[in-house]
Structure formats: C-alpha cells, structure tokens
Amino acid sequence: xxxxxxxxxxxxxxxxxxxxxxxxxxxxxxxxxxxxxxxxxxxxxxxxxxxxxxxxxxxxxxxxxxxx
Amino acid sequence: xxxxxxxxxxxxxxxxxxxxxxxxxxxxxxxxxxxxxxxxxxxxxxxxxxxxxxxxxxxxxxxxxxxxxxxxxxxxxxxxxxxxxxxxxxxxxxxxxxxxxxxxxxxxxxxxxxxxxxxxxxxxxxxxxxxxxxxxxxxxxxxxxxxxxxxxxxxxxxxxxxxxxxxxxxxxxxxxxxxxxxxxxxxxxxxxxxxxxxxxxxxxxxxxxxxxxxxxxxxxxxxxxxxxxxxxxxxxxxxxxxxxxxxxxxxxxxxxxxxxxxxxxxxxxxxxxxxxxxxxxxxxxxxxxxxxxxxxxxxxxxxxxxxxxxxxxxxxxxxxxxxxxxxxxxxxxxxxxxxxxxxxxxxxxxxxxxxxxxxxxxxxxxxxxxxxxxxxxxx
Numbered sequence: 001x002x003x004x005x006x007x008x009x010x011x012x013x014x015x016x017x018x019x020x021x022x023x024x025x026x027x028x029x030x031x032x033x034x035x036x037x038x039x040x041x042x043x044x045x046x047x048x049x050x051x052x053x054x055x056x057x058x059x060x061x062x063x064x065x066x067x068x
Numbered sequence: 069x070x071x072x073x074x075x076x077x078x079x080x081x082x083x084x085x086x087x088x089x090x091x092x093x094x095x096x097x098x099x100x101x102x103x104x105x106x107x108x109x110x111x112x113x114x115x116x117x118x119x120x121x122x123x124x125x126x127x128x129x130x131x132x133x134x135x136x137x138x139x140x141x142x143x144x145x146x147x148x149x150x151x152x153x154x155x156x157x158x159x160x161x162x163x164x165x166x167x168x169x170x171x172x173x174x175x176x177x178x179x180x181x182x183x184x185x186x187x188x189x190x191x192x193x194x195x196x197x198x199x200x201x202x203x204x205x206x207x208x209x210x211x212x213x214x215x216x217x218x219x220x221x222x223x224x225x226x227x228x229x230x231x232x233x234x235x236x237x238x239x240x241x242x243x244x245x246x247x248x249x250x251x252x253x254x255x256x257x258x259x260x261x262x263x264x265x266x267x268x269x270x271x272x273x274x275x276x277x278x279x280x281x282x283x284x285x286x287x288x289x290x291x292x293x294x295x296x297x298x299x300x301x302x303x304x305x306x307x308x309x310x311x312x313x314x315x316x317x318x319x320x321x322x323x324x325x326x327x328x329x330x331x332x333x334x335x336x337x338x339x340x341x342x343x344x345x346x347x348x349x350x351x352x353x354x355x356x357x358x359x360x361x362x363x364x365x366x367x368x369x370x371x372x373x374x375x376x377x378x379x380x381x382x383x384x385x386x387x388x389x390x391x392x393x394x395x396x397x398x399x400x401x402x403x404x405x406x407x408x409x410x411x412x413x414x415x416x417x418x419x420x421x422x423x424x425x426x427x428x429x430x431x432x433x434x435x436x437x438x439x440x441x442x443x444x445x446x447x
Contacts, residue, residue: 009305010295011101012131015116030113032104038297041101 004049007035007042007064014041017061021045026052035064070431071396075216075244075373075422077265077272081326085269088325092318099314101294115317118324119307125327126260126278127252134277134310135320139243140166142261142277145310146239147171147210149285155207156181158198160222161410162215165403167241181205189368191223199230208237213245217407217420218363219373221249228256237283244371247330248339253280268330270323273316281306289313338425342372345423345432350374352436358443362411362418375411375418378439380446383417390419393438397421
C-alpha cells in the first residue's frame with residue numbers, strides 16, 4: 001500500500017493531526033522526519049495526502065512538505 | 069504529622085499521581101519529541117496525552133498549553149514575554165512575588181512602569197480600580213485568581229471584560245485557584261499561569277502556561293526543541309517556542325493524572341469540602357479571644373485559605389509550636405508582603421491554614437484544640 005509522509009510543525013502538531021484523522025477513521029502514524037528546517041515530526045498516511053491536508057486545514061493544522 | 073500547608077503544595081498526592089510518576093519513570097525512559105525510535109515516540113505520546121488533559125481542563129488548544137517548572141516560571145514567561153520597553157502594566161495590591169518581582173525586574177531592565185489596583189470587598193469597585201489604572205501605554209493587566217494569603221477571590225471575568233474592550237493582554241495567576249475554582253480561557257483571559265503541584269495535585273517542579281494565542285510573547289529561554297533544528301531562531305509555534313530543553317517528562321505525565329483526579333472529584337466537591345473545613349476553623353477560632361483573624365470569611369467569597377495569629381506570638385513562633393504539636397502550617401509572609409501590609413500583619417506575618425481534599429474534619433478539630441492549648445500556655 002502506498003504511503004505518504006506529511007511534515008508538520010512539531011511532535012504536538014503531528015499527534016493532534018494523527019488523533020484527528022483516526023477520529024474520522026483515517027489511519028495515521030506519527031513519525032520523526034526531517035524538513036528543510038531540520039528535525040521535525042509528521043504523520044504517515046495511506047490516503048491521498050492532498051485530501052488529508054485539506055481535512056487537517058479545517059482543524060487549523062497546516063501541512064508541510066509531502067513525501068512518498 | 070497533619071498537613072495543612074496545601075497552599076504551598078498539596079500533600080499527600082493521589083495514588084493515581086504516584087502511580088503515574090512511577091510508571092513514567094519505569095516505562096517512559098526516553099526523551100520525548102526528540103528521536104523517532106519507539107521509546108521516544110511512546111514517551112512523547114504520553115506527554116501529549118497529559119498536555120491534552122491540561123488543555124481541556126482550562127478550555128485551551130493542546131498546542132497552546134506549555135509545561136513549565138512551576139507557576140512562577142509561567143508568570144515570568146508571560147509577564148516578561150509580553151512587556152516591551154516603555155510599556156505599562158497593572159496588577160492588584162494582593163499579588164505574590166511571582167508577579168511582583170518579574171514586574172519590578174522589567175521596570176529596571178526595560179523601563180516599564182506599573183500601577184497597583186486596589187482590591188475591595190465589592191467586586192465592582194475592584195474592577196473599576198483596575199480600569200482607573202489603565203493608561204494609553206498599558207500593555208497588560210495581571211492579577212491573581214485568589215490571593216495566597218487571604219484567599220480573596222478577584223473578579224477576573226469583570227477585569228477580563230475591561231481588558232478585552234481596551235485590547236490589553238490579561239494574565240491570570242491561578243496558582244491558588246486552579247483545581248479549586250473554575251477558570252477557563254473562555255472567561256476572557258488571554259494567559260493562565262498555574263502551578264501543577266498545588267490544586268492540580270501534580271508533583272513539585274510542574275506548572276503550566278496556557279495561552280489563547282492572541283499575543284505573541286518573546287522567549288525567556290531558547291534552545292533545542294526537537295523541531296526546526298537547522299534554524300538558529302527559536303520556533304514561532306507553540307508549545308515548542310516555550311519548551312526548550314528536555315521537559316520534566318515524569319512530572320508532566322503525573323500532572324496529567326492530577327488533572328484527571330481533580331476532574332473525577334469535581335471542582336464543586338473539592339471547593340465545598342475545603343470550605344466546610346475552613347468555615348469550621350474560622351468559626352471556632354473566632355470564639356477564641358487570643359486568636360486574631362483578618363478576613364470576613366463568612367460573608368465574602370474566598371478560596372480555602374485562612375490567615376491568623378495568636379496574640380503575643382510571632383507567626384513563625386506559632387507555626388513552630390504547631391509543628392511541635394504535629395501540625396504543618398506556614399508562618400511568615402508567604403512571599404506576598406504587600407498583602408500583609410494591607411491586612412496589618414507587616415510586622416508579624418501570619419500563620420496560614422490551607423486544607424486539601426484529603427484533609428478531614430477530625431484533623432481540623434485537632435488543630436483547633438492545639439491552637440487553644442497554645443493560647444492557654446501563652447496566657
């Protein structure tokens with residue numbers, strides 16, 4: 001199954017995102033990653049990442065870079 | 069020993085808090101929010117859950133809930149973070165040094181000015197006093213939710229409304245009130261600072277700064293946050309902006325258990341229980357002509373804290389005699405000298421009675437008898 005890593009600002013933001021997505025039945029796992037700014041955290045998802053980011057923006061969570 | 073110094077820190081702690089602390093030390097041994105390995109992630113998840121509980125308790129967003137060392141640390145972050153050169157701040161005349169000293173330091177370092185709003189029995193007069201002291205340079209208003217010496221509850225909702233109308237940042241020191249009195253950001257407060265180890269029944273070394281995110285605060289401490297590590301500048305996003313360095317992980321997780329404990333008991337139950345003990349203490353002591361009481365405790369709204377003295381004895385002497393009789397109470401000035409000036413105990417200080425949810429009527433009666441024996445001996 002294809003997965004995507006979505007960078008988020010912090011561990012706290014990643015956890016908020018993962019919990020929100022799970023609450024609407026979307027599987028998401030918190031992972032450590034790296035962004036242009038250095039260490040960061042994000043979520044791994046198995047759905048269309050643009051759609052996931054749209055859902056997250058509705059709860060004021062801003063996505064960073066998306067990686068395969 | 070029977071413990072009645074809960075305004076300084078609550079004791080004992082609930083079993084759930086002790087288990088959370090033990091569990092945290094045994095299970096969550098890795099640094100949270102730093103690495104990506106399983107132990108670090110598990111620890112970080114536990115910290116997140118604790119943060120979520122604390123946020124929910126104060127009606128805040130999870131990310132705007134910052135773990136601090138104590139309430140003093142949170143107040144320093146808020147006061148020094150909001151004030152810029154030349155600003156003005158208003159506080160009440162019953163503040164703790166945790167508010168007064170950061171303000172004074174800012175007056176020396178940043179040239180800020182400050183005013184004291186007098187507090188009255190009438191909440192409307194108190195609110196008016198705050199408004200009178202606001203000027204065009206006023207950047208923030210800070211006040212206690214409940215005084216740590218007298219227990220006097222300030223009308224924070226009325227003060228919040230004034231601040232909202234005048235676009236001034238309103239900071240509340242909830243050290244004595246959190247866990248006993250209802251307080252939420254929705255009351256119109258921009259920043260709540262709370263101790264974790266008092267009414268929230270967490271361990272010492274824990275506190276919270278909770279913000280609505282409206283005001284950008286400068287930082288007191290900068291450093292590693294586990295995020296944006298290539299950047300030399302401190303992250304703008306919370307909580308990372310204010311949590312540099314490894315946090316007190318076990319403390320934060322056990323504070324979450326403390327908040328659970330308070331919620332499960334209910335604020336009303338806790339407040340009513342402690343007030344029942346305070347009323348008993350107040351009524352019995354008011355019958356003793358050798359005891360001096362300073363508050364009109366039965367006719368006004370107070371938090372469960374009562375200052376008193378025994379005639380002919382200094383407050384520390386009384387506290388020492390009570391300690392010898394098996395009772396833990398604090399004498400002196402409780403880090404709030406202006407309040408002692410206000411109530412006329414600036415020479416002697418006062419002994420402070422402060423029960424917790426674990427205190428009992430039988431212990432309170434025992435203390436009342438011990439005070440009677442001391443007054444009989446003094447005479």
